[in-house]
Amino acid sequence: MLRRRRGSSRSASRRSDERQPSEPSGVASEPLSALLERIASGDPGAFSAWYDEWFDQALASARRAARGDEHAAADLAQEVLMRFVRKTPILETPAAMGAWLKRASLTVAIDRARAEARRRAREARRSTVPHTAAGADAERLDWLRAELEGVDGASESMLFERFGLGRTLAEIGRALGLSPSAVDGRIGRTIRALRKRAEEAFNER
Numbered sequence: 001m002l003r004r005r006r007g008s009s010r011s012a013s014r015r016s017d018e019r020q021p022s023e024p025s026g027v028a029s030e031p032l033s034a035l036l037e038r039i040a041s042g043d044p045g046a047f048s049a050w051y052d053e054w055f056d057q058a059l060a061s062a063r064r065a066a067r068g069d070e071h072a073a074a075d076l077a078q079e080v081l082m083r084f085v086r087k088t089p090i091l092e093t094p095a096a097m098g099a100w101l102k103r104a105s106l107t108v109a110i111d112r113a114r115a116e117a118r119r120r121a122r123e124a125r126r127s128t129v130p131h132t133a134a135g136a137d138a139e140r141l142d143w144l145r146a147e148l149e150g151v152d153g154a155s156e157s158m159l160f161e162r163f164g165l166g167r168t169l170a171e172i173g174r175a176l177g178l179s180p181s182a183v184d185g186r187i188g189r190t191i192r193a194l195r196k197r198a199e200e201a202f203n204e205r
């Protein structure tokens with residue numbers, strides 16, 4: 001009799017233990033937006049948790065933007081993380097977080113490519129012996145830079161990605177959520193408008 005009661009007690013105890021709910025692991029059950037809000041408020045533990053979860057995807061996005069260049073991808077990923085910390089986006093879903101990382105990586109890549117292009121242009125100007133033709137070319141380049149400042153941001157980015165980075169229409173379209181034909185049309189309209197203004201500015205027909 002006593003043995004049966006003890007056995008029954010053990011079984012009841014086991015059943016009771018099995019019914020006890022497990023404690024949440026913390027970050028895993030925390031909504032993404034709440035985690036991002038904690039990062040924005042300066043919580044280092046929150047950033048550490050986000051980093052563990054999202055760094056691999058940040059690096060993968062940087063690799064795509066850097067076209068597989070591992071060294072450049074590491075630099076891009078670092079810059080993206082710095083921008084993330086400086087101005088943390090409050091997003092609701094993992095899909096939105098992934099899209100943000102992709103856009104941020106592409107933006108950083110474009111910014112760096114523009115800076116490099118400006119640096120090379122400065123070096124070229126310093127190394128070129130001034131003459132009439134060079135002066136005319138420099139004037140046209142200065143005019144073009146000024147005109148591009150007035151182009152809307154989306155069109156300017158498309159032009160730079162197409163002719164500065166050598167991306168295909170399909171690649172640009174995927175990054176912006178547009179079809180290749182839509183990208184082609186937007187770039188074509190921008191070029192035609194620039195060409196018309198150039199003809200007027202330099203009296204060319």
